[in-house]
Amino acid sequence: MNGHLEAEEQQDQRPDQELTCSWGHRPRSALDRAEAMAPPPPPPLAASTPLLHGEFGSYPARGSRLALTLTPQALHIQRLRPKPEARPRGGLVPLAEVSGCCTLRSRNPSDSAAYFCIYTYPQGRRGGRRRAARTFRADGAATYEENRAEAQRWATALMCLLRGLPLPGDGEITLELLPRPPRLLLLVNPYGGRGLAWQWCKNHVLPMISEAGLSFNLIQTERQNHARELVQGLSLSEWDGIVTVSGDGLLFEVLNGLLDRPDWEEAVKTPVGILPCGSGNALAGAVNQHGGFEPALGVDLLLNCSLLLCRGGSRPLDLLSVTLASGSRCFSFLSVAWGFVSDVDIQSERFRALGSARFTLGTVLGLATLHTYRGRLSYLPAAVEPASPTPAHGLPRAKSELTLVPAPAPAPPVTHSPLHRSVSDLPLPLPQPALTSPGSPEPLPILSLNGGGPELVGDWGGAGDAPLSPDPLLPSPPSSPKALLSPITEGVPEMPASSGLPPPTPDALGDIATGGPPDHLLPPLGAPLPPGWVTLEGDFVLMLAISPSHLGADLVAAPHARFDDGLVHLCWVRGGISRAALLRLFLAMERGSHFSLGCPQLGYAAARAFRLEPLTPRGVLTVDGEQVEYGPLQAQVHPGLGTLLTGPPGRPGLEP
Known part of the structure; x- marks a missing residue:
């Protein structure tokens, strides 16, 4: 097969669709958001209960046939041909190591097969994680449409399990089970740790969260208390979470900024997360332990926390x-x-x-x-x-x-110029602040994994960040409209260019929170x-x-x-x-x-x-x-x- 494969659209992108799972809807209040993001009770199924079973081909290898069995906690892979094995190497893929899944199709019009790919981060013998992609060929039917439906059924079931969504007992597994992608605001301190935060974010964080189907905007902070100023002016209803890519200090700014707002009682319920790229990563260590992982440092800790973020769930x-x-x-x-x-x-x-x-x-x-x-x-x-x-x-x-000022009456909604592409579709900009000053006609730059290459249509799956094999896999036209994401422009002061700025100094805290409970x-x-x-x-x-x-x-x-x-x-x-x-x-x-x-x-x-x-x-x-x-x-x-x-x-x- 010489044709390319293209990623299928996997999610219902209706922006008004509400989630009932651990990741991302736009609720009526921050409290509703926090409650909705709590993982649902685990399904009353044994860990080894088969949910799906089928025979697939392998990709890019030809001639191999695989028996796949999906259970609530793992994907079992057994080779059937050319040489059957009862327990082949790599035959068990724990879902705890999976970041996401997508469907693919060939650009060769004569190929009636469809494909689905899972992205995994297994631990090596020395404890570190390395990215791996496994692609399977659905070719049991005579037509592409039937094979596509089978590939989508498996990809949808995998994503439901990853996000804590229950699968219908005897019902059909369709794309309607998947809600729209969660929307995250990533705040990166480029001076974090040894100054590697931006590089680690670009090389490790962005690929993984794109594979997981999370939409995101990314802003680089320029100075101390910059993040605090940003969250004070955000329209929080546009975001399902704020994630800091740095050490503990940036999250300190975010939380105190939320409590500085007149609507602090709602604002502070906005889910916040941390991806450790600083020198002090205490909270990330606690998150890593809560997730059941072994203690880790550096990139290993970052990958563990990124995997947990992709799964959703809050406390x-x-x-x-x-x-x-x-x-x-x-x-x-x-x-x-x-x-x-x-x-x-x-x-x-x-x-x-x-x-x-x-x-x-x-x-x-x-x-x-x-x-x-x-x-x-x-x-x-x-x-x-x-x-x-x-x-x-x-x-x-x-x-x-201080006396707490009651939250003002809701202001008229701010009209944005919606971005008709997901943040995972656009080329990576140069390292610079990703926020425009008020009144600027420029929309908020957003980041992707595709470099300067051809644009990939498809909001999730991350299939374009690297070839999955010598025969690269490319996306197909989406089957549903994109989720709309608005730029951030309101309530933020004009900011100088980031070039030439010295790293933040360890001065005493600046402004102190004036809101919060008594x-x-x-x-x-x-x-x-x-x-x-x-x-x-x-x-x-x-x-x-x-x-x-x-x-x-x-x-x-x-x-x-x-x-x-x-x-x-x-x-x-x-x-x-x-x-x-x-x-x-x-x-x-x-x-x-x-x-x-x-x-x-x-x-x-x-x-x-x-x-x-x-x-x-x-x-x-x-x-x-x-x-x-x-x-x-x-x-x-x-x-x-x-x-x-x-x-x-x-x-x-x-x-x-």
Whole structure:
């Protein structure tokens, strides 16, 4: 066969179609969006229950015949000819390793066969993932139309399983089962980590999410707090999620930007995700563990998190409101640190070019100059029913909390010039900001995988990012209209060109969130604490308040923590610990076993709120790795205030 193959359209692109699964519809409210994106209950089927079975040819090899069996957790492949094998090599493809699927057809008009292709990222013997594409030839019928229907049936069933959609028991498997592609806004910090964020995004993230059928727009941030400014002016109803491609700092900006909005109560429910391309990837490490994957770093961690993002699914995310000494307030999804951890975090900034290795070097230097800090830590234990700081009918807020302005009446909808191609159809632009200033006639540039080559028609499948074989596979005309996607132009200030800009500096936080819920567990900072609080005073080497399980991609500081457990996990190390003992603690933290060492200086408490009062005149405080003003602070957990894109929980068990 000398003809090319073309990708078939796989999805119903009606923009008003609502989803009932884990990925992407345009709901009436952000709360509806979060609820709709929660994965549905698993179907009452055993992992080995056959859903589809059929015989196909292989591509590009000729003459081989394969028996395919699709189950809820894997695609089984058994070779029939030329030499039957009971268990051929590569004969089991776990769906946990599949990013997407598409159908294909030949450009040769005499070829009546149809094809479908699955994109997989299997783990190698050394743990890393590599992309692989498997293409199968449907040729059991006499006409192309019948073969096309069979290929589409298999591709649709695969995509339904990947997205958590139930398959009809005895009903027909048709394209109508698939909703429109989710719409993601990707924010990339090109200075992230060792400056490789853009390259990693282009080489790894964009191909995978295109294979999964996710529509996206991509913006490169130019400066500190740029992402915060962007989300303050976004029309959030146009997006099913905001995903940061960087370290933890960019997500900090996004969440605080959402809470800065007048409509923060709805805005903060916008699902957010993280694809780790920075030096600090703590939340990504927690997402990776939640997905059931082995601990990973670098590109391996990025591929794991990208696979989980492609599957969809979200969880509520606890946020910590932090009131600073000046009375200002910010919101944290990760940690508040004082002492050794914050010292290493900030002092290692000068080694940012080393990526995550900067923390290793910073730890060594910190151990060489180990300091102790005197302070007072007070906390409200998780098991204690809180006493109101003041009568409930007249509860005053801490001095940091400003009066919340009610959300204004909905403004008339902004008219956009819709883009009649999906973001995965267009050539890759040069690395530059992908956002136009207000009033600009230029639409928002959007990215694809096709380089400067011929345009590929087809919103999903990513068949054009690389030849799948020496006989390349190309797309066919779509069978349904494209989803419309609007450019972002409203509410964003004009931005300078990105060329020549220096990397962001590790300054203290800029604007502090003015919205968000009141801190009903906290009296004003400086006022006496209510009954039921516990206070510790003395010399500390470090104090860490952490929400998720991970402090770094490979540091499990609170192994029992969950994204939505409603707790802040307090860990502290008292003065008097030796350098060797502290080093052993951090080495054990890589496995989450540091609490089992029996270190007498190590303390832990689960709390709902806390207050930290440094008594040493000088020191460093950080919130989510960002330096804040030094002085007393207090914080309270707001359970489930945000929504985090996590993918499905756990690793689906491999079938025997």
